Each structure stands twice: as C-alpha cells, then as structure tokens.
Amino acid sequence: MALNFDLDEELESIRxxxxxxSEKEIAPVAEELDEKEEFSVQLTHRMGELGLLGPFVxxxxxxxxxxxxxxxxxxxxxxxxxxxxxATLAAGNSLGIYPIYTFGSEEQKRQWxxxxxxxxxxxxxxxxxxxxxxxxxxxxxxALLDGDEWxxxxxxxxxxxxxxxxxxxxxxxxxxxxxxxxxxxxSCILVPNGTPGFSAKTMHKKMVWRASNTGELxxxxxxxxxxxxxxxxxxxxxxxxxxxxxxxxxxxxxxxGGAQGAYELAMKYAHEREQFGRAIGxxxxxxxxxxxxxxxxEMARLLxxxxxxxxxxxxxxxxxxxxxxxxxxxxYHRVVNHAVQLHGGYGLMKEYAVERHYRNQKLLDIGEGTSxxxxxxxxxxxxxxxxxxx
Amino acid sequence: xxxxxxxxRVPETAEADIVIDSTGKGIDKAGLVFDINEWDNxxxxxxxxxxxxxxxxxxxxxxxxxESNETLxxxxxxxxxxxxxxxxxxxxxxxGHAIATVLSQAIKPLPYDLILTGVQxxxxxxxxxxxxxxxMLGINHATVVNGIERIEGNTARVHxxxxxxxxxxxxxxxxxxxxxxxxxxxxxxVSIMGIRKVAKKEIKVLGLTxxxxxxxxxxxxxxxxxxxxxxxxxxxxGAEMLEGTVENIAERVVSILxxxxxxx
Ligand SMILES: Cc1cc2nc3c(=O)[nH]c(=O)nc-3n(C[C@H](O)[C@H](O)[C@H](O)COP(=O)(O)OP(=O)(O)OC[C@H]3O[C@@H](n4cnc5c(N)ncnc54)[C@H](O)[C@@H]3O)c2cc1C
Numbered sequence: 080m081a082l083n084f085d086l087d088e089e090l091e092s093i094r095x096x097x098x099x100x101s102e103k104e105i106a107p108v109a110e111e112l113d114e115k116e117e118f119s120v121q122l123t124h125r126m127g128e129l130g131l132l133g134p135f136v137x138x139x140x141x142x143x144x145x146x147x148x149x150x151x152x153x154x155x156x157x158x159x160x161x162x163x164x165x166a167t168l169a170a171g172n173s174l175g176i177y178p179i180y181t182f183g184s185e186e187q188k189r190q191w192x193x194x195x196x197x198x199x200x201x202x203x204x205x206x207x208x209x210x211x212x213x214x215x216x217x218x219x220x221x222a223l224l225d226g227d228e229w230x231x232x233x234x235x236x237x238x239x240x241x242x243x244x245x246x247x248x249x250x251x252x253x254x255x256x257x258x259x260x261x262x263x264x265x266s267c268i269l270v271p272n273g274t275p276g277f278s279a280k281t282m283h284k285k286m287v288w289r290a291s292n293t294g295e296l297x298x299x300x301x302x303x304x305x306x307x308x309x310x311x312x313x314x315x316x317x318x319x320x321x322x323x324x325x326x327x328x329x330x331x332x333x334x335x336g337g338a339q340g341a342y343e344l345a346m347k348y349a350h351e352r353e354q355f356g357r358a359i360g361x362x363x364x365x366x367x368x369x370x371x372x373x374x375x376x377e378m379a380r381l382l383x384x385x386x387x388x389x390x391x392x393x394x395x396x397x398x399x400x401x402x403x404x405x406x407x408x409x410x411y412h413r414v415v416n417h418a419v420q421l422h423g424g425y426g427l428m429k430e431y432a433v434e435r436h437y438r439n440q441k442l443l444d445i446g447e448g449t450s451x452x453x454x455x456x457x458x459x460x461x462x463x464x465x466x467x468x469x
Numbered sequence: 470x471x472x473x474x475x476x477x478r479v480p481e482t483a484e485a486d487i488v489i490d491s492t493g494k495g496i497d498k499a500g501l502v503f504d505i506n507e508w509d510n511x512x513x514x515x516x517x518x519x520x521x522x523x524x525x526x527x528x529x530x531x532x533x534x535x536e537s538n539e540t541l542x543x544x545x546x547x548x549x550x551x552x553x554x555x556x557x558x559x560x561x562x563x564x565g566h567a568i569a570t571v572l573s574q575a576i577k578p579l580p581y582d583l584i585l586t587g588v589q590x591x592x593x594x595x596x597x598x599x600x601x602x603x604x605m606l607g608i609n610h611a612t613v614v615n616g617i618e619r620i621e622g623n624t625a626r627v628h629x630x631x632x633x634x635x636x637x638x639x640x641x642x643x644x645x646x647x648x649x650x651x652x653x654x655x656x657x658x659v660s661i662m663g664i665r666k667v668a669k670k671e672i673k674v675l676g677l678t679x680x681x682x683x684x685x686x687x688x689x690x691x692x693x694x695x696x697x698x699x700x701x702x703x704x705x706x707g708a709e710m711l712e713g714t715v716e717n718i719a720e721r722v723v724s725i726l727x728x729x730x731x732x733x
Contacts, residue, residue, distance in 0.1 A: 088539045092546070092664045095504060100658050130661030143661040153661075347484075 086152075093149050097156035100129060101164075106432075109161040112290035113435055116283055118243045119290060122164055123171070127198015131157075132171055135325075136180050140188055141196035147325070147387040151332040158336030159343075160432075162439030163290035165336065169329035170239035170291075171195070175202030178250050178267065178322050182310035187269065191248060203241035205251040205270075205296055206319060208234060213452050215252075216316055220298060222253035222268055228302045229253075229268055231276070235296040242279035242294030246272050249279075249296060252315050265315030269307040276301030287442040324397050326447045327404035328390065331383045334407030334443045338379065338414040341436040342372045345418035348433075352423075359421065368417045379403075379410040398460035405453040408443035415440045470525035470620065472516040472583045474549070475572055475602070476509040478533050478540040479592040487701070494696045505540045508587025512649040514656040515617065516585050517548035523620060526550045528579060532560060532571050538672055545667040546659040557676040562689035565597030571687050572598070573605040574680040583625070584646045588613050599648035609645035615653050 086094075104125060112119055126132055134150035136142020143149075150172065158165035176195050179187055179202060194200040211217040220233025231253055235241075241249050248271045256264040270277055279294045310318060346369055349360025359365055383403040389396035415436045419426035426433050444450045458467035480501035488497040505513075516527045529544040531537045532555040541552040555571050563571065576584065584603075589596035596612070603610030616628035618638070629637040630650050641647075677687065685691060711718045726732045 088542065089664060089668050091539060092543060092659070093661060095543075096658050096661070096664065128660060129658060130663075134661070138662075143665065145661055145665070149661070 086148075089145070090149055090152055093145065094152050094156055096129065097131065097153045098159075100125070101157050101160040105157065105164050106160050109163070109290070110429065110432070110435065113161075113163060114289075114429065116285070116289045118167075118292040119164070120243070120245055123167055123201065123243075123245065124198045126157075126164075126168055126171075127196065131168055132198050133176055133180075133192065133196030134172060136176060136192060136196055140180065140192035141194075142176075142180075142192070143196075147328060147390040148384070151328055151383065151387050154329050154332035155336035155339070158333040159340035161290070162333060162337060162435070162442070163288045165333045166239060166288045166291035166442075167201075169326070169333060170203070171198075171201050173326035173329045174204030174322065175240060175250070177325055178204065178309060178318060179269070181321070182267070182314070182318050183269075184306075186306075187309070191269075194247070200245050200247035201240040201243060201292075203238050203246060203249045203294070204322065205235040205238045205241065205249045207237050209236050213449060215319060216263065216265065218252055218254055218263065218265060220251065220253045222251070222255050222266065224255075224305065225302075227305045229255075229305065229307065231268065231270065231298040231301040231303070233298050237282070238279075238294045238296055239288075240292050240294075241272075241296055242281045243292035246279065246292065246294070248272060249277075250309060251296075251298070252319055255312055255315075258313070264313045265319070266312050267309040267315045267318050268303060269309055270298070270301065270303050274301055274303055287439050320397075323447055324400050325390065327400040327453075328383070328386055328396075330443055330447050331379075331386070331400070331403040331407035334404070334409075334411040334440075335376065335379050335383055337436055337440060337443070338372070338376050338407070338411040341411070341415040341418040341433055341440075342369070342376060344431075344433045344436070345369065345372065345414075345421045348422055348425075365421060368421065372414045372417055375410045375414065379407045382406050398457055401448070401453045401456040401460075404443075404448070405450055405457070408440070409450065411436075411440045411443060470519060470523040470582050471580045472519060472525065472527045472585060473576055473579060473581045474509070474512050474516045474527060474529045474544065475584065475586045475598065476513060476529055476531045476540055476544055477506045477587075477590050477592075478503050478531065478537045479506045479590055482591065489699055489701070493698055493700075495699060503536065503539075505543055506587050506590050506592075508589060508591075508649060508651050510587075510656045511651050511653050512585040512587050513544045513547050513549065514654045515649055516583075517657075518654060519583070519617065519620070520548065525582070528553065528581075530555065530572060530575055532556070532563070532568055541672055542664075542667050542670070543659060545670055546663040547657060552670070552672045554672050554674050555676075555680065556674060557687070559677045559682075559684050559688050562692065563687055564692035564694045565593070565595045566601055566693045567687050567689075567691035569598050569601035569605055570691055571680065571682060573602055574682050575675060576602075576606065582643045584608075584644070586646065586648050588648045588650050596648070599646050603646035606644075606646070609641050609643075610647070611639060611641055611645065612648045613650045614647045615650040617647070617653075 130143035131153050133142030134145045137144050206215050222229045222231045250267050251270050254263045255266040258264045276299050278297045282293045352359045386396050386399035386403040418433050419437050455467045490497040520527050527549045528551040529549045530553045586599040613630045614627050615630045618626040623643050625641045711721050
C-alpha cells in the first residue's frame with residue numbers, strides 16, 4: 080500500500096502539544112499584543128524551548144529535526160490562533176535558520192544555529208527593497224570587496240524579525256558584481272545587527288501581523304569580514320529561490336491554520352447566535368457556507384501535505400509549494416470572509432478573534448511572492464508558451 | 470519513591486457534538502479527537518514533580534488499544550520512566566470494577582510507594598477506579614487530592630478538596646492510591662525534543678493470561694454494572710424570567726416551587 084493519509088503518532092503528538100501551547104499561552108495575549116503592536120520576546124523564547132525553531136535542523140546544531148511535515152503542522156497550529164506569532168516562527172525558521180543551515184559554512188552554522196534554534200536570537204532574510212519587490216533579482220543594495228571586508232550600501236524594507244530586541248543577524252542579498260550575461264551578480268552576506276553602518280528601524284502602523292517584528296534596514300558603508308559571505312559569491316539568486324520554496328510551505332501553513340481557526344470560530348458562532356428564533360447556522364445559506372469552508376480547507380490541506388511530503392522525501396517541490404501557497408492563502412481569504420459574514424457586526428470588532436484573522440489573511444496573498452507571482456511560477460513549471468511574466 | 474500512574478485515553482467531548490451510536494449504549498466516537506484524560510495529565514505531572522523532588526521512578530500504565538501508546542508516550546515524554554499497556558479482547562466493555570481488577574493484577578508484581586490516578590475519567594465519569602484499586606491491593610487511598618504537602622518516611626500529608634470549598638488535610642500511610650484533582654499543578658508541555666526522545670521507547674504490552682486474570686473477571690463479564698441505554702437529556706421547556714420587586718419575585722418563586730412539588 081503506497082498511499083497513506085495517516086499522520087504518525089509523533090506528528091499527532093506534536094500537533095497536540097503546539098495546540099495546547101497556542102491555546103494556553105498565545106490566545107490569552109494575542110489581542111493585546113496586536114493592539115499594542117508589541118513583539119513578544121517571551122513567546123519567541125517559549126517557541127524555542129518547545130523545539131519549534133529549527134524543526135528541519137539536525138540535533139547537533141540544536142534543532143529538533145522533525146522535517147517539514149512536523150514544521151508545517153506546528154506552524155498551522157499557531158496560525159490557527161494567531162498570525163503574528165506564526166509569522167515570527169515561519170520567518171525565523173524558513174527565512175532565518177534555513178539559509179544559514181543550508182548554505183552556511185560549518186563555522187557559521189556553529190556560530191548562529193544553536194541560539195537561533197533555542198529562540199534566544201532571531202535571524203532575518205533581507206531581500207525586498209523599496210524598488211525591488213516581486214522583481215527580487217533587481218536589488219540595488221551593493222556589497223563590494225575592500226581587502227578582507229565587504230562594504231555594503233543600500234536599504235531593505237519589510238524585513239521580518241530584523242529589528243527586534245533579539246534580532247541578531249540579517250542575511251542580506253546584495254549585488255556583488257556583473258555576470259558574464261550582463262545581469263546582476265547577487266550574493267548573500269551575513270550582517271550582524273549592531274554592526275556600524277547597519278541600522279534597523281521597526282516599521283509601525285501595519286494592518287497585518289501587528290505583533291510580528293518588521294524592520295526597515297539601512298546600510299551606509301557597513302563593513303563585515305569577507306568570511307561573512309554565505310556560500311559562494313554569485314549564488315545569491317539561487318539561494319533566494321531555494322529559500323523561498325521552503326518559505327512558501329510555511330506561508331501556506333499559515334493560510335491553512337488561519338482558515339481552520341476562522342472556520343472553527345464561525346462554526347461555534349453559528350451554533351450560539353440565534354435570530355428569528357433559530358441558530359443562524361441552521362439557515363441553509365449559512366450551513367452551505369460552512370460546508371464550503373470545511374471542504375475547501377480539506378482540499379488545501381491535502382495539497383500542502385503533499386508538498387511537504389515531497390520536500391521531506393527530497394523530491395522536487397517548487398511547483399507544489401507555489402500551488403500550496405496560492406491555494407492555502409486564497410482558501411483563507413474565502414473562509415475568513417465567510418467567517419466574518421457569519422459573525423455579522425460583531426465580526427468587525429476587535430474583541431472577536433475573527434477580526435484579527437480577517438486582517439492577517441491579506442498578507443498571505445502578498446508576502447514571499449504575491450499570488451500573481453505564484454501563478455507565474457506554476458505557469459512556468461507546466462510549460463505554457465512564452466514567458467508568463469511579460 | 471516508586472510511583473505508578475494509571476492513565477486513560479479518552480475522546481474530547483467538551484466542545485464536540487455527541488451522537489449516540491447504533492447500539493444505543495455508547496456514543497459514536499468516529500471523528501472525535503482523543504487525548505489523555507485531563508485529570509490523568511495532572512496525575513502524571515504530579516508524579517514527575519514528586520520524582521524530581523524525592524528521586525525514584527515513574528511507571529505509567531494504561532488499559533487500552535494500540536492507540537493508547539500515544540497517551541503513554543506523552544507521559545513518558547513528560548518524565549515517565551517505563552510504560553505498560555494492558556490489552557486483550559477480553560477487556561472490552563470493562564466498567565470501573567473490571568478495570569481496577571486488570572490494573573491491580575498488573576501493579577501487584579511491581580514495586581510502588583504511590584499510585585496516582587485521575588479523580589475520574591472524562592468519558593465515563595465514574596470516579597471508581599482509584600478507590601476500587603486501593604481496596605483490591607489492600608492499601609490506603611485518598612480521593613480528590615489537590616495538594617501533596619510532603620512525604621516523610623512512610624507518611625504522606627495530602628490535601629483533599631471537599632464540597633462547599635472545604636479542604637481536608639490528612640496523613641496517609643504508604644503505599645497508597647491518590648486520585649488527583651485537576652488544578653493541583655501546571656502540567657508541562659512536552660517539547661518536540663521530549664516527544665522525539667521517547668518515540669522509539671518500548672512499551673510493554675500485557676494481556677489476560679500474562680496478568681493471570683480469568684475471562685470472567687474482566688470485560689463485561691467481570692463488570693458490576695450494565696449499561697442499559699445512553700441518551701441525551703430532554704431539552705427543557707425554556708426559562709421563565711421573573712420580574713418585579715424582590716418581594717414579588719420571592720413570592721412567585723415560593724409558589725412555583727410549591728406548585729411543582731419542590732417544597733412541602
Ligand atoms: C509584513 C511583511 C513582512 C515581510 N517580510 C519580508 C521578509 O522577511 N523579507 C523580505 O525580503 N521581504 C519581506 N516582505 C516583502 C514582501 O515579500 C513583498 O512585499 C512582496 O514580495 C511584494 O513586493 P512589493 O510589495 O514590492 O510589491 P510589487 O512587486 O510592487 O507588486 C505590486 C503588484 O504588482 C504585481 N506584480 C508585480 N510583478 C508582476 C508581474 N510580473 N506580473 C503580474 N503582476 C505583477 C504584484 O503581484 C502585486 O499585485 C514582507 C512584507 C510584509 C508586508
């Protein structure tokens with residue numbers, strides 16, 4: 080029997096543990112942290128203690144080594160309760176820990192991974208710039224070698240986990256030269272927070288992920304040792320693409336978990352709220368909404384778990400991770416829209432967790448490649464004529 | 470201090486829609502999420518805390534099918550040392566008495582100073598297993614324990630929760646069975662590292678003959694109770710809201726109670 084939809088005992092145990100943690104430690108503070116736009120160092124420490132950071136990292140570097148399936152289930156469970164904490168986790172893992180673990184030298188791994196996996200420090204991935212969003216290869220930030228040091232100039236925007244009290248290092252994608260074909264040569268360089276010439280400013284007034292840390296970064300003749308290069312010079316673009324493949328699984332998990340959370344809130348409310356002398360969920364128009372929500376969530380889950388299975392079994396999964404990210408975030412979009420609708424006016428009030436879901440959902444259509452970009456990735460992989468970008 | 474904790478895997482029913490199954494004697498468990506009985510979770514935590522304080526070992530025992538391994542592993546990950554699962558087709562349909570028979574046979578050959586169980590199981594809610602087990606083993610017991618103050622030599626000083634907010638403190642000679650009340654501690658979450666560490670750990674499995682139990686001592690045959698029918702209580706007519714002055718309301722309450730036979 081080759082096909083098996085059972086999650087093994089270990090994965091079930093992980094789900095239960097993370098669910099208990101999310102419900103007991105995150106749920107009681109989520110609304111307040113969101114309202115105050117406050118990043119929680121304490122919850123990040125707790126996620127580290129519980130082994131949620133470094134899920135795909137081997138134990139020798141302090142990881143918990145449970146693979147993508149376990150990682151995605153953990154992210155899903157946190158997103159079911161709160162998008163901001165899920166963002167800290169997903170970015171910390173997929174954008175911070177992954178590139179160092181995958182491309183870093185033995186020394187870089189030993190220097191950074193134990194603290195990152197323990198949740199004592201955070202690493203960030205500085206790709207997006209004010210003028211280079213979806214076209215992430217068009218970075219303007221430069222890094223020039225001057226003797227034994229890289230000299231970095233430029234800026235980054237919207238960088239998750241980059242300016243908190245425990246942000247320790249940013250993986251900066253910068254132009255390090257010109258390729259033979261005339262295009263920009265990109266490389267990734269580790270720049271520790273606090274390096275002279277590197278400043279990180281927290282961005283405020285976000286609609287989404289308000290308790291997640293987002294920073295705007297400036298580099299002015301910032302110097303770091305030559306050894307801070309991640310992997311080899313000129314590999315930055317490929318490192319970025321590979322990093323985003325995994326990152327998309329975690330964003331997809333946030334979509335799936337968020338949709339599940341919003342659905343559960345809606346189902347509960349549909350039982351409790353009565354109008355015209357009946358539970359509102361008993362009106363067929365609402366019952367069918369719930370049926371659609373449930374069905375769509377199940378479809379999204381199957382696709383995401385398949386993508387995780389491919390990743391864990393070391394098979395190509397670029398197309399599947401793009402499809403999963405697209406489907407999970409768009410499922411969340413439809414589900415949370417129904418969920419707020421079922422809540423009526425109360426769904427628009429901050430005391431109701433569904434309100435936070437409604438706002439947080441939108442980021443998932445945009446971050447780590449917009450839905451349009453996901454469709455470009457998929458279209459390219461299925462062999463459409465021409466370049467779907469243009 | 471050698472401690473044995475008896476745990477049960479139960480369906481979570483607090484927020485689920487309960488449907489009576491086709492036999493009419495149980496609920497339909499398909500689709501329900503199962504986890505460790507909440508009270509047992511506190512019992513495991515308490516055992517691990519005692520071990521951390523006084524040394525010794527914690528053995529967790531569960532009577533149940535293979536799925537109960539998950540519950541046992543969870544307890545191992547929290548700090549248990551050994552796990553034993555008791556399973557046999559002849560155990561099906563056991564009530565509190567029959568379960569206590571099976572547990573007591575498994576426990577007899579083991580070294581122990583304390584046996585902890587939850588006050589009751591979330592699914593059946595009988596609260597019988599702990600005291601019955603103590604009786605069968607011929608040892609002391611205390612129920613609804615919400616604090617273990619200290620253990621000195623052969624004596625444990627424990628706090629029991631009584632009705633009406635009263636608390637009883639009593640000294641108990643060991644070995645003894647304590648049924649643990651929820652809220653006695655703050656059960657720890659098991660980290661992923663903890664879950665992984667015990668993932669491959671062997672769970673000892675014992676059946677009817679291993680335990681020296683006769684077929685008529687366990688399962689339905691060994692039970693003292695027979696379930697005739699399970700049903701949902703009928704929904705009431707709805708509430709009548711009384712309005713007016715305090716005196717008016719009090720008068721109405723008394724007359725309604727008289728009318729319905731509530732007061733003579
Ligand atoms: C809270 C938050 C956290 C973030 N965290 C990080 C982080 O940690 N690291 C990081 O590097 N970045 C991060 N980002 C940035 C995010 O990845 C970008 O916002 C995203 O890639 C889109 O880029 P953009 O905002 O510049 O939009 P643009 O690229 O300007 O896109 C605008 C619109 O044009 C569409 N579009 C663009 N090109 C095409 C095309 N070829 N075909 C069709 N449509 C197109 C887009 O789909 C979109 O609808 C974060 C953003 C936010 C809001």
